[in-house]
Each structure stands twice: as C-alpha cells, then as structure tokens.
Amino acid sequence: MAPVGGALWRQLCAHQVYGANTNVGKTVVSTVLCNGALRHPSARKVGFLKPVSTGPLDEADYRHIERFSPGTLQKGLYQFDEPVSPHIAAQSKTIPKDDEILTGVHTTLTKWADDGIKFALVETAGGVHSPGPNGNSQADLYRPLRLPVVLVGDSRLGGISSSISAFESLLIRGYDVHTVLLFEDDYYKNHEYLRTYFEKRGIPLLSLPQPPEKPPVEDADALARDEEALAAYYESVSKKSDIQGLLDDLSTKNTQRVDRLSSMAERAHNVIWYPFTQHQGMTAKDISVIDSAYDDYFQTYKPDSAQASNAGAGVLKPTFDGSASWWTQGLGHGNPELSLTAAYAAGRYGHVMFAGTVHEPALSLAESLIKAHENPRLGKVFYSDNGSTGMEVAVKMGLRASCARYGWDGSEEQISILGLKGSYHGDTIGVMDCSEPSTYNKKVEWYRGRGYWFDFPQIKMSQGMWHVEVPEELKEALGPNLEFPTLDSIFNLEERVNSDAAKRYRSYIQSTIEDLVAKEGKKFGALIMEPIILGAGGMLFADPLFQYTLTQVTRSNPQLFSPKAPSPSTTSWSGLPVIFDEVFTGLYRLGRRTAASFLGLHPDITVNAKLLTGGLLPLCTTMASNEIFDAFSSPEKSDALLHGHSYTAHAIGCTVAQKSLQTMMDMEQTGQWNPYQADWTSASSPAAHTKPEDAIWSSWSHGLVRDLSFAHSVEGLFAIGTVLSITLRDESGKGGSLRSFPLPTRRNYLRHFNSSLGYTSTAAQGLQKRLAVTGKPYGVHSRVLGNVIYLMASVTSKPESLREIEGLLREALL
C-alpha cells in the first residue's frame, strides 16, 4: 500500500472535527460552519466528509447536513448498518483497512481541492478515542493525515474535564487544534472556563447558543416545528459575525501554515548552521522542509505546490526516512506509546539530578540492559547524552584500567588506541582522536590522533555470491578473497576459526602489534571496535573472523602490550580492555539485541545510543565490567571517573529507553520478524551449522539483494538486520569500495555529507536523486557515503511498506 500524504492544500481549508465526547453536537457545529462558509463573502464551495458512518444515527447526521446546509457537497466512504460503535459494527462486515480509509479521505479531499472547494470538514465518529473499524482510536487512525482540528467541546456537567482531556489526547499525537466550539450553558458555564483555558494556549474558543431542543420523535407536527426552529437557529447563528470571523481565522491559519512551510527553507538557510555541511554553494532549495513525520515517513513540503495552477496539488509529500534519521529510528516516528511514556516521565520527575541519587527509570533501565546483554562481564552502567560522550567515557575507562595495570603514567606518555581503519566514534575531540588521521587532517585545528588502525577484509554480495574481499595491499599477509554461498556460512566462526584464513589473520595481527610495541615503542590502552559494521566510515561490513581474531589475539597475548601483564584470562580483561562501540549496531539495528553476539564475544565495555530510545531523544549508556569499575576505586576522591553531564540519566530518556527496549524484546519474543527471517532462511542453504534462531536475516528481502547483486551499476551490496547498503560502480567503470579512494579530511565525515567529494563516484548521488523524485506521489529521503547508498528500516517497518521501496530500487537499478 502506498503511503498517504499529509492532508494540506493551499486553496482548500480542510479540518477534522473531533468531539470531546459522543453527542456533544459535532454535526450541529459542522452544519453551522458549513452554512457559515456558504454564506461567506467569498462565496465558498463547501464539502462535508464523513469517512465512516454507522447506522441510522449517522444517517440522521447525513440528512441533517442535507436538510440544513443544502449547498454543501456531502460524501461518505464506508457505511455500517448497525447503530453502534464502528469497531463493533465492523465485526460483522468486511472491514476497510485503516490505510484504505486514509487514502479515501486524501483522495476525496484532493478531488475537492481540484474542484474548487475552499472549505471542508472531515467528521470523526464519537469522541477522540472512540474506536475506528479496526479498533484504533479516531485520533490514532487519522494521525497520518494530521488534519488541523476543530474540537467540539462538551457543554454538559463534566464537560470541562472531558474537553481538556480530549484536547490533551490530540496534542500527544501531534495534532494542531485550531479552534474549540461548544454550546453555551448558563448554569455550568463550561464555555467561560474553557475559553480562558484555551485562549491561554492561543486557541480561540467560540461558544454557540444551544440549538432548540429536540421534540419527541413520534409527533409529526412537533417534528415540523423542530425543523423550523432548527432552520431558524442555523439561519441566525451561521451569519453571525463571530462565525464569519472564525472561518476567516481558520482560513488564515491554513494559509499561514502553507506560507510558513514555503518560507522555512529560506529562513533556515539564514539562521541554521547545519552539522557536517559545507554551506558555500548550498541554497535554500537544498533544504527539505519537514512538516511532521509518522511511522517510516516524513511529510515533506513540496515547493512546486506553491505555484501549481492545479489546486488539487497537495502541499505535502510522504517521504521514506531512508537514513532512519541518522540511524536512530526503531519504533517509528510519532509513536503515541513513546510520546505518552515520555510525558509520564516528564510529569512524574521532570529531570532529577543524578549523583548520589537514584530514580526508578535509571535503575530499571540499567538492570534491564545488563540482563539483555547476556554478557557476564558487564556489571555497571554509566549514563551520558550521546554516542560521542559515551565513547569518551569508555576511553577514559579503558585508559585508566590499562595504565593502572601496566603502571603507565598517562599524563607523561601517549597512550594509544588499537582499532580499525574507517572507524568513527563521535565528533567530540577526545574520540575524534581515537580514529585514524588522514591526508587532509592539517585542515583541522584540533586533531591529535593517537592509535593504530588495522585495515581489514570486508563482506559483500556480488553476482549472487557472498564475498570476503581482502584489501589489495594485505593479500600477501591475509590471503586471497573468499567466496561463500550464504551469509550464515561467513558467520560460522566455529568452523572458520580453524581455516587457513584464520591462521593468517592471527599471525598478521600478532606480528603487527609486536612491531608497533617493540620497534615503535607504542603503548596501547584499549582495543576499540564497531562490531560487524563500521557505519560512518562508509557502511564497511567487516569480516567477522577478522574482528574475532583481533580480539582473541589481544586477549590471549597480554604480554604483547606490557611485560607486566598477568597471564591470559578468559573472564577478566586481558591484554587490553575491549570496547565495543555498538552505538549504531546494537539493540536490534542488525536484527539482534547486540552486535557482539554475532562474534560470540563479550566486550569489557559496551556503548549504546541511537536505538536506545527507540528513536525519540538522546541518551547513551556506557556499560563496563566490575573490574574496569574497580580501577577507579581509591581512597582519593580525585581518582574517580571525571565525567558527568547535567542531564545525566534524565528520567524521560531512561523511561523511553526502558519502554523501547521492552517493546523490541517483546517483538523478538513474539516472533514479529518471522516473515523476514523466513525469507532469509529459505534462501539460505539449510546446513551451514547454524541454529535456525541464529540465522542472519534482514528486513530487506533476500531476493532484492540477490537480484541487485547482478545489476551492472552495482559493485556489491549487503543487507543485515534493518540495514541495506549498496556500493555503486563509479562512472569511470572503476569499481572498488569507498576504501579504494583517497581519504577525505576524516573518513568518517563522509557520513554526513550528502554528496561525494568530486573524486568519488557520482552514481550514488544519481540514485539518491532518482529515489527522491519518483514517478509516484511519494519518495525516499536517503543519505550517501561516497559511492555507497544505504537504506535503513525501523524494527516496526512492515514488509509491504518496505517492498514498496524495494520496487523503487528495482526500477532504478535493474
């Protein structure tokens, strides 16, 4: 099913009518507004849409509009016979899917806009949380359209409360309430209290006289009198100046919203300093304006909608968030459960300082994470705000532990990091220094790189086979490229560890370290790796055997690093503290709770961020073994770990993270990803010594990966978990990964540039553009890394949604 666009048109002022409760007078209010619009000096064409109606009750509503607002164009989409709540009526009928209802509403409004209708109302059924046909509440069902809201308040006893609660339920879902209307009741005076309440929040409230009371239905004369009275009521109310003023206001708000969207790129270009962006040559046109987001999609402003003579052109276009918003998204944008969870924590705590205190979310999350990691080494959790700060903490931990054990004075000598080429651990200066230097680093005033970074073999599929590609200059040491039938067989370390390749890896790693330490006198303080995929370096898929071997050599040969080293240990840290940077790869990004589990390794320190909060807000955890923790234990307070941020372990972040982790673990437990797993398992050879639950899988289909691997323009690709990464051949026909190009200022900065660097392939950029502007009413927002284009799903992405995107890829590449 194609995604639906946000419902916004320049010429058509459309609103959704929500009720604070059932029977608060939505239809009367709608009739007043439609009548008012018909009488408006601008002689508007008016539409009234009731997407889902149930039985005689709603039929009456329908007739009501027909009778009392005869000029209004009316439409219904789905009709249930029984006069009950749609979710009950629906039990006995073919149920339209929520997506179909949304598409129906969007299509209708588009046609109306095209037909010159200027004012439209879309009426909901019942109150804001009354269930729709599939059981989702009105507010959840219609959220992807995010129509601005006309809220009909409740004038009865108790109506203050239900009106405010309904308003809050709408707010939590990111709706903009443009006005509140309700009837005047001189006894309860809800409208007075609510007027103050809503005006304080910038929302005008209009109170209407009570409509004439309904007579008993049996009496025909009375009915006629009722009709007359009602007609007189509408006649008098609809032309009142405050109704006309309100309609002007609604129309102005619609125009202002569109104007604001159309001005935002220019204004942003004026005041925003973007991360990792060269602003020279950048124009306002290069900035995508995001109105809102839902599930996997942004609602993006279409600049061409401004001038379009075609009034039906919607202002917003659904755009697949192909970078998962810099790899953060897990549970979808605008997830109401996460919003509520965040709000609960804010309401219960706000923020509570976190030194010498504890609160439930910080504690529960720490305990849950330790349990979830199934790494017997991890005993302590340190909180910070993002992956970069969390890695700074990890580095401080690692250096202290090794300096303490080996008796080095870190303030006198340079203690270095052992890592991989193309690594990236964040943008603060301390961890920037833990990634390798480059030919361009003289441009950067603050870089003081310290370390040694191994080059390594990489995995990708091409021509239908999986390959381990060894860098040219390492072939002598590490052996030739290897070919495997399945990804599972590459991860069969139990078998591969006895291979020739493994022997060569071991010997190469060991002799390199020996040389660095013995000949160059280097002192290493920690081994740092992004397990499996080095993301920012260009989606480098490391041969797991190499990462495994590097860790094992480090741990089995502690004397490599210092003569003072105790004998190797398999339970305590040995050789060097091993730090896994799972900021990107952890917490189900690759389909598993930890990336370490692919390697069967237990790091001494692990850092998580990005998916930790399901994609909502910044939080980071650095987990460490009790042994590392003990390295800071001393009678001197000044020996403590010198790190902390004001919002350390902020309650909102911890609460949302706990909820996200639990949700993702529940999804794993209840087999939510079974369809994806089945797709990959069936494609795999049955053998490969892999337990079915350990099989590698991706939410991108195996068929897509195989088919694209034969495409002329594709040099190689892979998919694992939610990540799909495609390396394109560059125009010169010279394939080769990003690694074969000269390094830019810092390799990792490629992550952030939405373009290649001139000397890299422009093929990825070309594909990026084709995916952004398709022949369809939706597109893909993606990021490229040199000649690599990648797409990333959420863990909640639905197969049908991803297959839609895969279709675009196939069209572009096959």
Added chain:
Amino acid sequence: MAPVGGALWRQLCAHQVYGANTNVGKTVVSTVLCNGALRHPSARKVGFLKPVSTGPLDEADYRHIERFSPGTLQKGLYQFDEPVSPHIAAQSKTIPKDDEILTGVHTTLTKWADDGIKFALVETAGGVHSPGPNGNSQADLYRPLRLPVVLVGDSRLGGISSSISAFESLLIRGYDVHTVLLFEDDYYKNHEYLRTYFEKRGIPLLSLPQPPEKPPVEDADALARDEEALAAYYESVSKKSDIQGLLDDLSTKNTQRVDRLSSMAERAHNVIWYPFTQHQGMTAKDISVIDSAYDDYFQTYKPDSAQASNAGAGVLKPTFDGSASWWTQGLGHGNPELSLTAAYAAGRYGHVMFAGTVHEPALSLAESLIKAHENPRLGKVFYSDNGSTGMEVAVKMGLRASCARYGWDGSEEQISILGLKGSYHGDTIGVMDCSEPSTYNKKVEWYRGRGYWFDFPQIKMSQGMWHVEVPEELKEALGPNLEFPTLDSIFNLEERVNSDAAKRYRSYIQSTIEDLVAKEGKKFGALIMEPIILGAGGMLFADPLFQYTLTQVTRSNPQLFSPKAPSPSTTSWSGLPVIFDEVFTGLYRLGRRTAASFLGLHPDITVNAKLLTGGLLPLCTTMASNEIFDAFSSPEKSDALLHGHSYTAHAIGCTVAQKSLQTMMDMEQTGQWNPYQADWTSASSPAAHTKPEDAIWSSWSHGLVRDLSFAHSVEGLFAIGTVLSITLRDESGKGGSLRSFPLPTRRNYLRHFNSSLGYTSTAAQGLQKRLAVTGKPYGVHSRVLGNVIYLMASVTSKPESLREIEGLLREALL
C-alpha cells in the same frame, strides 16, 4: 507554607478515585471497594475522604457511604453549599488554598495510618480535569501527593474515548493508575474494549454489574425499595472474589512500591556507575531514593519509615532540590505544560534527522534565541546535546576563525585558549583541555591542557558590605580590595571603567598577554569565559570590571595576538573570537536573559544549555556571528564544521526549549519577579546610576544575605538571580575562598563531589547535613563545592516557599 509529602504509607493502602467523567459512578465504586475492604479476611479498617464537596449532590454521596458502608470512617474537609462545580461555588466563599487542601489530605491520611486504618480512598470531584476551588483541575491540584489512582471508567456511549483520554491526562502528570473499574453495559461493551486496552498496559480492569436504577425521588416507597435494592447490590458485589482479588492486588502494589523504594539504594549501588563519584567507601545508605518530584521538591524515600513502629510515618519526605538538579531547573519539576509540550513534539515528529532538513521547532527556537539575545553579532545557531558538546563546537569555531585570519596551521602548532582560572566548560576531553591544569593532573590519562588562565578579583558580601577581593598575589598589580555599598554599584561599569582599578586591570592584562605571546611564543585562538559566575569552579563571582576589561583589551589590541591582525573593530571579531559559556549563567539563571548583558558585551559565540529546556531534557545551542560562520565557507566540503550528533536539534528538545524561553520571557514581561526585585531595590541605595530595570536582584531575600554576612561561620556570600552561594569559614578558623586551597585533580570536578576533599573545610558538609535532616517534616538536598554551599531556585519558585528554606538557613547559621 510547608511543602507536602508524597502520600505513601507502608501499612495504609491509600488510593485516589478519579472519574473518567462526572456521573460515572465514583461513589458507587468507592462504596463497593470500602465494603469489600471491610469484609476482607484481614478485617481491615477503612477510611473514605472527600476533601472538597459541593452542596446536596455530594451530601447525598456522603449519606450514601454512611448508609451502605456503615463501618467506613468518613471525612470531608471543605464543604460548599451550592450544588455546582467547586470553582463556581468557591466564588462566593472563602477559598481554601490548594496547599491547604493538600495538607489537609496528608494530615488526615497520616492520622488514619496512625489509627490503624489499612485501606483508604480519597475521592475527587467530577472528572480528572474538573476544576478545584482555585480553578486548577483535580489532576493538577492533587499531583503533589501523587496518590496511586483508581480510575472509574465510563460505561456509557462514548465512554471508551473519555476513559482513555482521562487515563492519558493522568499519565501525563506522572500518576500511576493501579486499576480501572466500570460498569458492565451489554450494549456498548465498553468494558470489553477497555479491558483489552488496559491489560495491554499492565493495568487490571474490573467490570461491575450495573447498580439498580434510581427511582424518581418523589416516591417514598420507591426510595425504600431503591435502598433495599442497592443494599442487596452492595451485599452481592462486595463479597465477590474478584473484588477481594482486586483489593489484594491494590494492597500488594502498595507494598511492592514501598519495597521497591527500600531496595533501590542497594540495587543502584550494585549497578550504577555514578558521575564524578568515588565509589570506594560509598555505601547504599549514601544514595537518596527519589520517588518523584514536583515544583521545587523531590519526594525522597525515608529509610527509617521501613522499621517505624509508628504506622503513621510516611514513606516519603519532601526535599527541596537545592542544586536545582545540577542547575537545570527553571519551570519546576513535573510541570504539566512542559510534559504536554514534549508529548506534542514526540507525537508530531518523533525525531527528524537534521542535515539538509528543517522542522518548525528547530527553526523557531533558533530565530527566538537570536532575537532574545539582543546581540547584533549573533547570526547562526548550531545545535548539539549538552553544554560540553556545545563548547566543543564553540572551540572548533573559534580556532578555525583565528587560524584562518592569522594564517596559523593548527595541525602543526598548538593553538591555545585564553581564559580564567577556575573555569569549567564540560567533561568531554576536548573542552577539559580548555581549562587549566592542576597539581593533580598526572592522574588523568587524557589531559592535554592548552591555554593561559587569568586569576581575577571576586565579589562577595561580608559584614553587611559588598567586597571586591583581589587575590593576594595580584594585589601589587591590581590594587587593594574594594568595598561597595550595593551590588548595583559594583555593576556600574560606566563609572568604574574610569577608576584606578580599571587602569590597573588593563595594564596587567595587556602586559601579561604581551609576555605570553612575545616571550613564550604562545598563539591564542579564542577568549573563553563564563560571564559573572564560574559555577563549577566553586561559584566564583568574578568582578564584572575584570571580565569587561579582559574582553576590551583583547578586542582593542588585536596586534597583541598576531602581526597580521587588522585594526580593531567594534562590530566584527577583533583580537580573538570571544566565546561566552552561558551554559549555567544564561537564560535567567542570574535573573536576566543573558549574563553578557551584565557586562554590556556582545560575544562572538555564545553557548546555552541547562535552563534552555526549562529543566526537562538535554539540548544545547552554540550561536555564532556570521563572520565566524564564514570562516568555514570554502569550495571544499572538507572545510565544513566537522560536528554533528544523531539527535541534533531533536524536535522534543527544541519544542520544549521554545516553550520554556517563551514562558520565561512572559514572566519577565509581566513582572512575575517584581516582589523579588522590590525586595532588592528597596535595600539598594537609590542612586548608583542604575536604571530600575537594570537593578540586580535575587529570589533569595536581601535581608537573608545581609544577616548571614554577619554570621560567625560565614566568610562571605552572595545572591544573584536564582543563586545563593555561601562561603563558610573552615574549622581551622582560616577563612578564604576555595581558591586559597590547593587545586584538586581538576578544580571543576569539585562541582560534582558531594563533599570536601579532606583538606578543605568540613563546615559546608556540616551545614549540608543540617539542611538535609531538619526538625521539620521536610529537608533540603544541596551540593557543596569545597567550603561553599549553594542553593538555587527555579524561576517559578514562590517567595513563601523560598522563605521557608531561608528559615532553615537562619536557624542553622544565626
């Protein structure tokens, strides 16, 4: 008014009964539960409290319980005669303040717990948002007690919606809903839908048979029959096993909550690695367990409540958040407007990646901040996650600008920072290196300090007078200590700039820089200062004349820094880019929108965090001039500013920040701080060349500061804005500020240690303990910095609340 404690007792299981709407049957449900509890095998004593009741309607409720649950102890606190909503009834009567109502409820429940009552219900009036006597809604009014909730759902048409919305309104305010009850309606079947809904969220729902219908009131016989029918209804329902099961469940939840609180310190001690904390010697007892927070108060677990033979001992104690949660709090803990704002942003966007895109909150906040700063230099806003990362960005900006202008190659030469001693800019390694080294830094493996840090004169009050204290070793250069009658006169820079002191400052600063550059060959890349107060360094109140002069010398003498420097300029950066770290001092922390305004200076780069989000969650802005921005402009993408975090400009943070900024600016505009200002203005001499709106003020009373300045144990103190800082004499009788002690590892780490270092005074610690455990049912959670103890208010703190805390200080010190 003394603050009220959270309502929690070990022996008493107390709940608050909220209604999804008016007339949903709260009283019937309460009667069922009270009856059930009376019949419970444990033969409970039961209490029913209706704090505020209105007229005959509620009298009927009262009689209802009396009649149908005769063993239940009943109590009302406030009674209004008219049968209308309390907020209307209250218009014609003396209105109890919300605080009085809360205290009344707490006192009653305490007494009941003391009397051995095991089960109590506190009934609200109307729905969750029905207004209380002062216009605040039920849910807002009772929030400080945070009683767990029994929610009575609505079984009528529309009741699904109103029940869920009511539930959401409670969640947003941090309430725990323990159960939902509602009547069975076989037609609408709300209970079925809602049971699924709530059980998914771990909340049991119990449906009750409908009570017998009420007969018309006029008929005495019918009334009697009604009574009988009702009695039979209660008889049959109350003894049902599911009611008894529910009561057991409620009781278990109460016990579990207390048990959890009592176990949390131990568990935290086991798994949490605290920031800036030496864990050796730390025990679980040193950890405060925070149940929740509201306004300026934590609700802290009282460990002694566990063993108390006194059943009335509450488990929670209100504790003033004296460090404003590490200086972050602005709009109070648990602020429902901020919760809603956060939820709205989460619902509308989740998180949206921020490179080449823009969304409304990020743009609006950027524009608002630029406007609010009234600094014509600032043109661009760069977002990051916390003060430390924002300062890293500022440093990268400053170094680039100066290297570009002066033709330095930052990768070859050390470019240094000019700053002040005792400065602190965050804990990431890059900005740690921008603060001065210390005698202990050999312990830190990663420190590579680069810069020169000026010592400077400090401000404090002692013996009723304001002093400028010049460091002993600088007296020769800077002149003697000075005395001023008012703080305003110290800030009268217009006058002071012509003083002898100013001349000496100028000449000292200029010659020092000359020596550093000419003789030592140092190259400086930026001037970095925390204007007015250097917080983490020990609440050092810098003489504004010194900071002003340092900036002016830097800007007026650019040739000091490089022969290539162009002539001085007053509009573009000159000499060095001037970076103000307003992370702590900005955004009304000192009573003004910017700390720079006290100095009348316009920095080239300004960093804000902490109060930016009103105290809710991490966000940071680094604002810079267009000129600094242009230093990164180049045809090379690799010349761009290399910085960015995944959650850069996250929508929740930006939306909350925009709301906070607007709220605080509105408070300023509408004179919310007038009482504080009046207190300080009246104490000031009327002259002092200060415009009234420029007068210095504090939310801590001038009288307190003056009185304490005579206290024997006080060496000096000051208050400005929301900050009160007291330097205590140490035990040896040797006064002197923190500055006179040897520097610890890094001076700034003192901020984080909740104790002195052995060689510093223990007086502050002693005072800290006295404030924590007072003779009152509430205490103060404070932080000390060596021999300095400080207290910090929110911008929303009420005078009567702060005077209460001042009373504790007076008791302890006078």
